[in-house]
Amino acid sequence: MNWFSRLFATPQPASSTPDQLQPAADDPVLSAVDALIDQRDVEAAETLLIQATSSSARTPAFQLRLASCARLRGDTRLSRATCEALLETNADASLIQLELGLCAMAELDLTSALDHLEVAVALHNGNARAWLQLGKCLARLERWHDAEQPLRQALVGLSGEAAAEAWYTLGEAQRMQHRFIDAQQSYKHCLVLKPDHLLCHIAAGHVLMFLEEETTALQHYESAMALSSQLPPSLKLNVASIHQHLGRYDDARAVFERIVDERPGDAVARWYLCQLDLLECRWPQGWASYPSRFGAKAVPYRPMPFPTWEGQPLAGETLLVLADEGLGDEIMFASCLRDVVTRAPSCIVECDPRLHRLFARSFPQLHVVSTERQSSTQWLSGLPTPSFQIFAGDLPALFRKDDTAFPNTAGYLQADPERVAQWRQRLAQLPGTGPIIGLSWRGGITGTRTKARSISAQQWGDILSVPGVRFVNLQYGNYQTELRTLEHTHGVVIHDFPEAIADYDETAALVCALDQVISVCTAIIHLAGSLGRPVWVLTPFAPGWRYTASRDTLPWYPSSRIFRQHRPNDWDGACQDLSAALREATKNVTTDSPACDVLLPRAGVRTAAPPE
Numbered sequence: 001m002n003w004f005s006r007l008f009a010t011p012q013p014a015s016s017t018p019d020q021l022q023p024a025a026d027d028p029v030l031s032a033v034d035a036l037i038d039q040r041d042v043e044a045a046e047t048l049l050i051q052a053t054s055s056s057a058r059t060p061a062f063q064l065r066l067a068s069c070a071r072l073r074g075d076t077r078l079s080r081a082t083c084e085a086l087l088e089t090n091a092d093a094s095l096i097q098l099e100l101g102l103c104a105m106a107e108l109d110l111t112s113a114l115d116h117l118e119v120a121v122a123l124h125n126g127n128a129r130a131w132l133q134l135g136k137c138l139a140r141l142e143r144w145h146d147a148e149q150p151l152r153q154a155l156v157g158l159s160g161e162a163a164a165e166a167w168y169t170l171g172e173a174q175r176m177q178h179r180f181i182d183a184q185q186s187y188k189h190c191l192v193l194k195p196d197h198l199l200c201h202i203a204a205g206h207v208l209m210f211l212e213e214e215t216t217a218l219q220h221y222e223s224a225m226a227l228s229s230q231l232p233p234s235l236k237l238n239v240a241s242i243h244q245h246l247g248r249y250d251d252a253r254a255v256f257e258r259i260v261d262e263r264p265g266d267a268v269a270r271w272y273l274c275q276l277d278l279l280e281c282r283w284p285q286g287w288a289s290y291p292s293r294f295g296a297k298a299v300p301y302r303p304m305p306f307p308t309w310e311g312q313p314l315a316g317e318t319l320l321v322l323a324d325e326g327l328g329d330e331i332m333f334a335s336c337l338r339d340v341v342t343r344a345p346s347c348i349v350e351c352d353p354r355l356h357r358l359f360a361r362s363f364p365q366l367h368v369v370s371t372e373r374q375s376s377t378q379w380l381s382g383l384p385t386p387s388f389q390i391f392a393g394d395l396p397a398l399f400r401k402d403d404t405a406f407p408n409t410a411g412y413l414q415a416d417p418e419r420v421a422q423w424r425q426r427l428a429q430l431p432g433t434g435p436i437i438g439l440s441w442r443g444g445i446t447g448t449r450t451k452a453r454s455i456s457a458q459q460w461g462d463i464l465s466v467p468g469v470r471f472v473n474l475q476y477g478n479y480q481t482e483l484r485t486l487e488h489t490h491g492v493v494i495h496d497f498p499e500a501i502a503d504y505d506e507t508a509a510l511v512c513a514l515d516q517v518i519s520v521c522t523a524i525i526h527l528a529g530s531l532g533r534p535v536w537v538l539t540p541f542a543p544g545w546r547y548t549a550s551r552d553t554l555p556w557y558p559s560s561r562i563f564r565q566h567r568p569n570d571w572d573g574a575c576q577d578l579s580a581a582l583r584e585a586t587k588n589v590t591t592d593s594p595a596c597d598v599l600l601p602r603a604g605v606r607t608a609a610p611p612e
Contacts, residue, residue: 033065038161042072060091067099076103094124101133105140113137121150128157132166135173144173164194171203180207198227202235212451214242214568233259237272244276245452246568247542249549252276267295278545281555286545287397299324299393302375309388311343311398319344320386323351323373324393327504328523330355331530332546332556335407336395337363348383350392354504362413406555411532419509423500427472427513430495434468435515435586439494440475442482443522452540452569453521457485459571462579463518464490469586472514474524476501518578521547529557536581538574541565 029052036045046069049062067082080103083096101116114137120130135151138144151170158166171186187204190197201224208217221239225231240255256273259266270292277286294301302322309319321340323330330352340347341363348367351359356370371379380386400406427436441460443453464471464486473483473496487494500510508527511517517528517535521543528535537554539547539562547554547562554560563581566573 030061030065037065037068037072040072042069045069060086060089064091064095064099068102071099071103071106074106076106079103092124094120094127094130097123098127098130098133101130101137105133105137110137110141114141121153126157128154129162132158132162132169135166136169139169139173142176144176147173159193161194164190164197164200167193168197168200168203171200171207175203175207180211183207184211196227198224201227202231205235205238209238209242212449214245218242218246233263233266233269237269241272244279245449245540245542249276249280249542267292271296271298275545279543279549281403281548281551283396283401283403287400290393290397293393300373302373304375304389305377306386306389309344309390314344314346314387316346317344317387318346318348318384320380320389321347321349321395322389322391323371324391326523327352327354328526328546330392331413331523331526333392333395334359334362334530335412335556336392336399337366338412339399340395341365344388346384348380348386357505358413358415358508361416400555403555408558409532410559411530411557413508413527413530415508415512415531416505419506420512423510423513426497430470431493432468432470434470436470436472436513437582438472438474438511438514438517438519438524438528440473440517440519440522440524441486442475442477442479443520449540449544453543455520455538455571455575457482457489459575460486461490462575463582464492466579466582466586469582471495472497472510473501474507474511474517474519476522476524518582525554525560526556529554529560532559535560536578537562538571538578539564541568541570 029048033045033048036042036048045065049066049069052062063082063086067079067086070076070082071079080100083100083103086096087093097116097120101113101120104110104113104116114134117130117134117137120127121134124130131150131154135147135149135154138147138150148170151166151173154166155163155170167186167190171183171190174180174183174186184204184207187200187207190200191204194200201220205217205220205224208214208220218239221235221242224235225239236255236259240252240259243249243255244252253273253276256269256276259269260273263269270289274286274289274292277283277289293299302324304320304322306320319340321337325333334349337347337349345365348369349359349363350369350371350373353370353372356368359366360368367383369379369383430436439460441455441457443450471492471494473479473494475483479501483494483496486492497510500506504527507524508531511524511528511533512531514533517524517533518538519525519528519535520538521540525535525537535557537547537560541564542549543564546556552562554562561581563574563578565571
């Protein structure tokens with residue numbers, strides 16, 4: 001029966017072994033050749049085959065191994081010719097098809113490789129190496145989900161380094177599907193079998209960084225660096241980034257600066273160093289490198305047809321200020337708009353649609369336009385034609401060059417006074433007489449250190465147990481389950497007004513009606529601070545640059561106060577510090593009491609003065 005006929009025959013069971021192309025248990029030559037091929041020592045394998053003098057040197061098993069050696073030398077043409085000749089014999093075609101598939105993969109013809117490998121496993125279901133290569137081929141085609149079943153089938157019959165390779169490839173397929181916990185487990189299996197698997201250590205480090213298991217990620221990266229000195233700068237940047245997240249700022253800076261010195265055009269390295277500079281309040285250096293965010297692709301760059309404004313006075317000309325970052329950053333950088341209009345009275349400000357009413361009310365002399373950040377200029381129709389443009393993220397380089405240049409007034413945005421008054425009336429109906437404080441416990445989105453910026457329900461006990469305080473939800477997103485868990489765990493009521501969370505201008509009015517806000521690092525901090533409301537911030541041991549490395553107050557918001565973790569990933573100390581401060585601040589305080597140093601009265605609505 002030839003190989004084509006065998007394709008349509010009943011496949012051999014998984015327990016059977018192809019006979020003519022597998023080395024006999026008592027054939028030391030073939031066993032030694034296979035070991036050399038696995039080690040990719042082609043020269044030694046070929047020498048051993050050529051020197052073989054027994055009649056077995058003319059068998060299909062020997063011929064197939066010569067084909068493998070030819071492929072590994074790069075002569076896939078010879079390997080394929082040998083395999084085609086073998087297909088005319090009664091040799092087991094499953095292993096021949098495997099070799100043909102490997103030739104096609106070496107030639108980067110993945111479609112042909114897939115055909116050969118599918119034939120190989122159809123002919124012999126127990127060909128574990130064919131299943132492995134089929135899984136690897138599907139992975140190279142980025143068919144990650146399809147790759148999983150062949151790889152698991154391969155693991156049934158593989159051991160040692162071949163099994164390690166199957167586990168590694170399975171982990172990669174899972175990682176690319178964002179199944180990071182599954183990928184982590186697959187990498188563990190791989191490294192048990194092959195502790196020096198370089199790529200697996202790197203991939204495990206990547207996954208653990210995403211899972212915010214940074215100490216363990218660092219161990220894998222250091223293992224990779226011990227195995228090879230030829231590693232990409234991106235891995236070194238990850239190592240330095242972990243040092244920064246663990247508060248080892250000097251170690252992080254040493255790596256960032258070395259890479260920037262070696263690769264001045266590396267925008268990613270410059271962006272990492274920029275954020276560390278800003279974290280440590282090295283304002284001139286940080287702002288000078290802030291445009292590197294575009295080259296690093298941390299922020300999409302939108303080319304617009306106007307020259308860049310460099311801060312010069314504009315008389316009779318219009319400036320366009322473009323939004324380029326997230327909601328919290330838009331709010332934070334809006335503190336510079338008061339400075340902008342002193343030099344460019346005619347100004348168009350682009351903003352997120354959620355901020356339009358808030359910005360338009362707070363900056364009535366400006367043309368505030370909400371957009372979806374189109375690259376065209378059609379959205380400027382009907383407005384004055386800009387003479388210059390600047391991205392909002394580049395304004396601090398002009399107006400926040402040192403500590404004295406940051407706002408020293410209580411807020412620069414203005415909520416709707418009528419809505420604030422209505423919220424005050426509504427909050428007055430809540431049971432109790434103590435101060436009313438807004439809470440937010442989860443920050444960030446996937447990939448922005450959400451775990452580091454969030455506090456579990458159990459850890460809020462000290463804060464939620466402060467007597468006399470009434471709490472209101474300010475958490476956004478899918479928060480209902482977490483809210484119920486907080487209430488059930490600590491036996492408290494956290495009043496929830498979903499209509500205020502869904503509308504950002506309504507959120508601003510609610511925040512202004514509260515006595516205070518307590519939150520992890522998220523956009524609500526910027527909203528409360530920009531409105532001049534008292535806001536207490538729970539930050540990680542090493543937070544994002546906006547929250548500084550060591551200060552007690554955010555430079556942007558004089559009404560803020562920072563409570564930091566004492567150690568990485570340990571919220572207990574920070575929560576205890578805040579709860580103690582809250583107990584002291586709210587002692588003998590009710591809504592009818594005079595304001596203390598921390599809690600401001602709700603009796604008046606602060607009105608931000610319009611820009612001059």
